[in-house]
Amino acid sequence: MKDIVHRVGIKAPIAKVYDALSTIEGLARWWTTTTTGSSRIGGDVAFRFHTETGDEIGGFDMEVLELVPEQKVRWRVKAGPAEWVGTDIEFLLSRQDDYTIVMFGHRKWREEVEFMAHCSTKWATFLLSLRDLVETGKGRPAPHDLRIGNWH
């Protein structure tokens, strides 16, 4: 099994970061504007991605496995690209200095495919979108996300 890991520090209270990770409204403001469903434990959250002109280009359905206020959010991918199905995504929160630290893991990839490397870089840019949202009120959710190559 292969894992993508990242770490960002956000100059904001842990409650604000947890809110952006555990509510539909929060997720829609840093990952993808088309986020729907239930973000409670056992619920399914549907993330969809569109081009800037509105054509749907894919998405993921996640089951919420764990929610520990101000500490942890964990999802399992139920539907989406084959490489993602069955993988887990986690956000662990803690405080260091004046920062809320987000330890991110996208775990249990079956193989280190080229798409995994793309997703690793893309996750970094979305975590910085999360940081910008919480620190400044403005993230860069899809379809306004930072392009990193021919795969978007």
Next chain:
Amino acid sequence: MKDIVHRVGIKAPIAKVYDALSTIEGLARWWTTTTTGSSRIGGDVAFRFHTETGDEIGGFDMEVLELVPEQKVRWRVKAGPAEWVGTDIEFLLSRQDDYTIVMFGHRKWREEVEFMAHCSTKWATFLLSLRDLVETGKGRPAPHDLRIGNWH
């Protein structure tokens, strides 16, 4: 062993990307301005990091293991933080659509420590600095790099 992987696409000829990865001058323009040494096979490249006010805060010495023009650059870390020593860093280049694709790997971490997650995110930002350098002529090498948290 744990690996960091990333993938970015750069709208520029493969030779320009290879040049930025295989010369001291190129490396200094996207990773850290204080880059010295020999970038030939068997040479050692010294990367040093400073604060914006000029205090040295650390660095790495790399031996150049492989150089295949327009295809591959690979280094081994000889000195630096304990977690980095003995790890390998590789850049594999190819063409897809109108892009030069950089497949990046920082391989053979002994453990998935918090510092590895920080370095994963940081590598993403430096690879986007490489992209910006090659596409626009201006990268964001340290000490002008994008800060991602309390560890810089």
